[in-house]
Each structure stands twice: as structure tokens, then as C-alpha cells.
Amino acid sequence: xxxxxxxxxxxxxxxxxxxxxxxxxxxxxxxxxxxxxxxxxxxxxxxxxxxxxxxxxxxxxxxxxxxxxxxxxxxxxxxxxxxxxxxxxxxxxxxxxxxxxxxxxxxxxxxxxxxxxxxxxxxxxxxxxxxxxxxxxxxxxxxxxxxxxxxxxxxxxxxxxxxxxxxxxxxxxxxxxxxxxxxxxxxxxxxxxxxxxxxxxxxxxxxxxxxxxxxxxxxxxxxxxxxxxxxxxxxxxxxxxxxxxxxxxxxxxxxxxxxxxxxxxxxxxxxxxxxxxxxxxxxxxxxxxxxxxxx
Numbered sequence: 001x002x003x004x005x006x007x008x009x010x011x012x013x014x015x016x017x018x019x020x021x022x023x024x025x026x027x028x029x030x031x032x033x034x035x036x037x038x039x040x041x042x043x044x045x046x047x048x049x050x051x052x053x054x055x056x057x058x059x060x061x062x063x064x065x066x067x068x069x070x071x072x073x074x075x076x077x078x079x080x081x082x083x084x085x086x087x088x089x090x091x092x093x094x095x096x097x098x099x100x101x102x103x104x105x106x107x108x109x110x111x112x113x114x115x116x117x118x119x120x121x122x123x124x125x126x127x128x129x130x131x132x133x134x135x136x137x138x139x140x141x142x143x144x145x146x147x148x149x150x151x152x153x154x155x156x157x158x159x160x161x162x163x164x165x166x167x168x169x170x171x172x173x174x175x176x177x178x179x180x181x182x183x184x185x186x187x188x189x190x191x192x193x194x195x196x197x198x199x200x201x202x203x204x205x206x207x208x209x210x211x212x213x214x215x216x217x218x219x220x221x222x223x224x225x226x227x228x229x230x231x232x233x234x235x236x237x238x239x240x241x242x243x244x245x246x247x248x249x250x251x252x253x254x255x256x257x258x259x260x261x262x263x264x265x266x267x268x269x270x271x272x273x274x275x276x277x278x279x280x281x282x283x284x285x286x287x288x289x290x291x292x293x294x295x
Contacts, residue, residue, distance in 0.1 A: 013240050020122060020236055022144040023152070024129075041145050042152040049113040049149070057109060080105060086282060090289035096170065100288055103166075108281040111159075111224070114150045115273035118231055119266060122239045150228040150276075153221070160221035163284045164213060170291040183294070184209050220283050227276050231269055238262045 011019065023039040030036075060076030069077060087101040125147045134140035149155045171180045185191070185202035187209070192198045242258030 016240065017233070017236050019144065020126065021146070021232075023146055024144045039146075039152055039154060041147065042149045042155050045117060045147055046114065046149040046155060049117070050110055053106070053109040053113050057105070079108070083108060083281070087285055090285045091292060092289070093174070093292050096174075096288075096292065100285065104281050104285050107159075107284055108277050111150060111277040111280050112273060114148070114155075115228060115276055117148045118151070118228065118235065118269060118273065120147065122232075122235050148228055148232055150224055151232045153225045153229075156221040156225040156228075157218075158221075159224075159280070160217045163220065163287055164217045167213075167287050167291040170288060174292050175294065179294075216283075216287060220280070220287075224276055224280050227272060231272060234265055235262075235269075238265060 024041040026038040026040065027036075057076070060073060063070075064073055064076075083105045084097075084101050087097050087104055091097050091100050126143070126145045129145040130140035130143040133143035146152065171183075175183060185205050187205055189201050189205050189208070191201055191205075238258060238261045241254055241261065
């Protein structure tokens with residue numbers, strides 16, 4: 001399918017990849033950072049999969065019985081117990097865990113579903129979207145669609161910034177506004193009775209705290225984005241391998257390599273999808289747990 005689409009559109013391999021990496025946007029960004037741009041495809045699939053994830057969790061709770069659980073209920077119970085145990089080990093405030101544990105479960109399920117979109121054939125949804133756009137009289141060759149929201153840096157950074165805001169909330173709730181403000185200027189280097197030294201240490205402490213918040217937030221989002229973006233690129237390269245064989249009708253090795261590489265990477269990618277969802281959830285719990293600790 002990749003080669004057929006590329007051939008019909010007269011695309012080179014590079015143009016094919018660029019086409020698949022272009023978002024369905026409100027307008028082209030004016031720079032590297034442009035907060036007026038909306039990636040409609042990322043928003044659509046994120047919201048849709050978020051609704052599906054909530055529906056699956058609601059269905060698991062609705063069908064829960066006290067007797068022998070079915071396979072679906074057992075899977076949900078294992079997942080809930082796993083997240084709850086992690087939350088207990090990282091967030092030691094029982095009241096906070098009533099919100100944090102369900103939050104961790106929601107994060108894991110949601111990101112798992114977002115990542116799993118990478119397992120669909122790379123041309124499936126873009127080809128369907130091209131037909132829809134073509135039916136409206138527009139040029140289907142300029143119909144762009146990306147279906148893996150976690151391969152969108154804005155989505156990943158949005159998720160990590162949300163965790164940062166939750167950490168700010170718990171810092172204020174647990175320590176009080178004054179207590180957190182005091183911590184910002186006294187940790188990690190402490191303070192001094194000498195007013196000049198205390199001011200110098202306060203500036204250094206506050207700068208280090210800001211660096212820590214920024215570093216944690218950026219690395220939190222970039223880790224998820226980098227792994228999923230790389231996975232998407234590899235799927236595109238594997239698709240081009242099969243496309244090269246389809247276009248030339250020669251080179252059986254390309255066809256065999258396409259099947260073997262595609263199967264092997266898809267199986268391995270299932271592990272990546274799960275690990276990345278788990279790592280993002282765990283870091284969220286770690287950061288929220290740190291917001292409860294006094295320095």
C-alpha cells in the first residue's frame with residue numbers, strides 16, 4: 001500500500017515520509033514554537049482514545065463481581081492493584097492517594113492506547129482520510145493525518161506540564177504557600193544566619209529548584225515523544241521496504257525482509273508501548289510523591 005500510494009502521488013521516499021510526518025493543522029507554524037497552531041489529528045485521536053479508555057475502565061467497574069472474575073475483570077483488577085501498589089510506595093499520604101492512584105491508572109491506560117495507534121498500518125488511516133478529503137472536492141494529495149498522538153511533542157509536553165501543575169498544587173496543599181516558598185529558597189543548599197550569605201544561598205536555591213522543575217518536565221515529555229517518534233519512523237521505513245518491492249515487482253528479498261522486519265518490530269514495539277506508558281505513569285507518581293516530601 002505504501003508504494004502504491006507513493007507511486008500514485010509521484011512521491012519519492014523522502015516525500016512519502018515527510019507527508020506522513022505532517023500534521024493536519026489549523027495553519028502552518030510561524031516558528032519553532034507557535035502556540036496558535038492546533039494539530040487537529042492529535043487532538044481528535046487523544047480525545048477519542050481518552051473516552052475509550054474511560055469507557056473500558058467504567059465497563060470493568062460495572063461488570064465487577066465478588067465471585068470468580070472473568071478474564072476482562074481479572075485484567076482490570078491486576079492493573080488497578082499494580083497501580084495502587086506503586087502509588088502506596090511513592091505517595092505516603094492516604095488522602096492524596098484517593099486522587100493520585102486513579103490518576104496514575106488513567107495515565108497508564110490512556111498513554112497505552114495512544115501508543116498502540118502505532119500498530120495500525122501506516123497508510124490505513126491517512127489513505128481513508130485522503131478519500132474523505134477527495135470526496136469533498138479537495139486535493140487528497142494534501143490531506144495530512146498523523147494517528148499517533150504521543151509522536152506529537154505538543155501532546156507529550158502537554159501531559160508532562162499537567163503533571164507539573166499537579167505537583168505545584170500538592171506542594172501548596174501539603175506544605176502551605178509559605179512553607180513551599182520557604183523550601184524554594186532554602187533547599188537544597190540550606191540557609192545562613194548571615195543575611196548576605198542567606199540572600200546568595202536563597203538565589204542559588206531558587207535557581208536550582210527552577211532548573212529541577214524544568215528539567216523534570218522536559219525530560220518527562222521528551223522521553224515519551226522520542227521513543228514513539230522513533231518507532232513511527234521505523235514503521236515508515238519498513239513500509240518503504242515493502243513499497244520498493246511492490247513498485248518494482250522484483251527483489252523477493254525486499255518482500256521477505258519487509259514481512260520479517262515488520263512482524264519483528266511490531267512484536268517488539270508492543271513492549272515499547274507498554275514500557276513507555278508505565279515509565280510515564282511511574283515518573284508522574286514519583287514527582288507527585290516528591291511534592292509531598294519536606295526538605
